[in-house]
Amino acid sequence: xxxxxxxxxxxxxxxxxxxxxxxxxxxxxxxxxxxxxxxxxxxxxxxxxxxxxxxxxxxxxxxxxxxxxxxxxxxxxxxxxxxxxxxxxxxxxxxxxxxxxxxxxxxxxxxxxxxxxxxxxxxxxxxxxxxxxxxxxxxxxxxxxxxxxxxxxxxxxxxxxxxxxxxxxxxxxxxxxxxxxxxxxxxxxxxxxxxxxxxxxxxxxxxxxxxxxxxxxxxxxxxxxxxxxxxxxxxxxxxxxxxxxxxxxxxxxxxxxxxxxxxxxxxxxxxxxxxxxxxxxxxxxxxxxxxxxxxxxxxxxxxxxxxxxxxxxxxxxxxxxxxxxxxxxxxxxxxxxxxxxxxxxxxxxxxxxxxxxxxxxxxxxxxxxxxxxxxxxxxxxxxxxxxxxxxxxxxxxxxxxxxxxxxxxxxxxxxx
Numbered sequence: 001x002x003x004x005x006x007x008x009x010x011x012x013x014x015x016x017x018x019x020x021x022x023x024x025x026x027x028x029x030x031x032x033x034x035x036x037x038x039x040x041x042x043x044x045x046x047x048x049x050x051x052x053x054x055x056x057x058x059x060x061x062x063x064x065x066x067x068x069x070x071x072x073x074x075x076x077x078x079x080x081x082x083x084x085x086x087x088x089x090x091x092x093x094x095x096x097x098x099x100x101x102x103x104x105x106x107x108x109x110x111x112x113x114x115x116x117x118x119x120x121x122x123x124x125x126x127x128x129x130x131x132x133x134x135x136x137x138x139x140x141x142x143x144x145x146x147x148x149x150x151x152x153x154x155x156x157x158x159x160x161x162x163x164x165x166x167x168x169x170x171x172x173x174x175x176x177x178x179x180x181x182x183x184x185x186x187x188x189x190x191x192x193x194x195x196x197x198x199x200x201x202x203x204x205x206x207x208x209x210x211x212x213x214x215x216x217x218x219x220x221x222x223x224x225x226x227x228x229x230x231x232x233x234x235x236x237x238x239x240x241x242x243x244x245x246x247x248x249x250x251x252x253x254x255x256x257x258x259x260x261x262x263x264x265x266x267x268x269x270x271x272x273x274x275x276x277x278x279x280x281x282x283x284x285x286x287x288x289x290x291x292x293x294x295x296x297x298x299x300x301x302x303x304x305x306x307x308x309x310x311x312x313x314x315x316x317x318x319x320x321x322x323x324x325x326x327x328x329x330x331x332x333x334x335x336x337x338x339x340x341x342x343x344x345x346x347x348x349x350x351x352x353x354x355x356x357x358x359x360x361x362x363x364x365x366x367x368x369x370x371x372x373x374x375x376x377x378x379x380x381x382x383x384x385x386x387x388x389x390x391x392x393x394x395x396x397x398x399x400x401x402x403x404x405x406x407x408x409x410x411x412x413x414x415x416x
Contacts, residue, residue: 048339049331056266056326059204059217060254066205070367074169075199077371081107081168085375085382100393102386107374111167114370118163124150149190158194162354165198170356170367173201175220177350195220201351205365212353220265220351229261233332240329255328266326267349268341272318279308286311319347 083105094101127143129136149155158174165172173195178188195201200222204215212218230238241261255262275291287308289297298305322341325333334341344350359366400414407414 045337045339052324052331052340053326053329056217056219056264056268057255057328059268060202060219060264063202063205063219064254067202070365071199073372074171074367077169077369077375080375080378081105081111081371085378100386100389101382102389103382104385105378106381107371107378110374111164111370114167115160115164119156119160123156123159123163150192152189153192155192158192161194161196162352166354166356166369168369168371169198170358170369170372172198172354173351174354175351195351201353203351203353210353210355210358212351213348215269215349217266217268218349218351219267222263222265223257223260224263225260229263237327237330237332241327261327263332264326266324266341267344267351268322269349270320270322272320274316274318275313276316277310278312279306280311282307321346321349 083103085103085105086101091101125146127139127146129139155174162172162174175193175195177191177193179191181187181189200220202219202221203212204217207215224232226238238261241256277289277291277294278286279289279294280286291313321344323334323344324331324341331338331340335343356367356369359368
């Protein structure tokens with residue numbers, strides 16, 4: 001704010017400041033100052049929200065660009081398995097000519113040979129103690145907790161759904177969520193859930209690990225009709241989206257498809273550099289603490305500092321996972337003031353990919369299941385049987401001929 005010099009003030013005000021017994025009050029109302037502060041807070045709030053949303057929109061566009069062709073191929077695989085095995089142009093031509101186009105889909109049985117084996121295997125999470133600090137009894141306790149979570153979640157459904165997408169298009173998903181025990185409870189339980197639509201998940205394309213554990217961000221999208229959106233999030237929220245879409249921004253197509261509103265569950269990882277220290281106690285026991293933890297302990301114990309010795313230290317990157325429900329313009333659910341996502345108590349995004357065949361073609365990733373290479377044989381099979389049916393339909397009803405009147409009295413045998 002610009003503060004005028006004393007020489008720039010009117011003379012009467014200068015004289016007033018010299019002689020008045022009370023401090024000079026400038027002719028500005030307190031209300032305007034408060035409005036200015038509120039405006040500044042609102043502006044800062046908007047800047048923090050825009051920072052998250054700008055990054056989210058950029059990351060989403062990155063996935064769309066990187067996986068455009070992959071998703072088109074996977075979607076065609078999915079449709080092909082669902083018996084959409086003739087090209088639209090071929091169907092139109094045959095309908096005009098009144099010619100048959102048979103679909104004798106044999107691919108489903110081959111996929112089920114794999115997925116039924118997956119179901120029969122009773123896939124489940126297994127806990128094993130592996131190092132000298134592990135305890136068998138503790139591992140059994142963890143195993144019991146996880147088995148309880150799987151039973152309550154009906155996790156076999158999540159695993160089989162992901163396995164079916166794995167065998168069909170080369171990638172499926174399942175996830176872990178935290179749910180309240182009931183509508184009057186403050187206690188949360190973990191649940192393993194299926195993701196029915198594999199195309200609703202957009203994961204960091206730079207991820208290298210097969211389980212996606214190194215992913216920096218992930219989206220789970222849902223396209224909601226206007227009425228449903230307004231009912232859930234309010235008319236004001238939709239109005240702000242309408243204003244956003246009127247700007248002609250090229251990202252509108254990604255976030256308001258065909259008149260719907262795209263709402264995304266946005267998971268992202270914030271990397272916080274941290275120093276870890278190996279400390280040794282006088283009796284020889286060792287602990288690994290962060291520098292932040294050591295500083296807190298030293299601050300609390302000013303009179304009597306711990307008698308440890310710092311042996312080793314190194315820099316690490318701590319992963320802080322957060323999640324927000326967003327649209328293109330605002331954060332619908334997140335932390336208390338809705339300026340960023342709420343923290344998830346873990347190091348990894350709790351969405352697990354299940355990968356089929358992964359082919360890296362000079363950095364371009366192609367994921368495929370059993371359908372991709374079976375398309376042409378299936379098309380040939382359909383064409384072969386269609387041609388056979390067409391030939392049979394055009395053949396004479398009888399292979400036997402005779403002179404007119406020769407079969408009188410034997411019509412029943414002729415018809416047979």
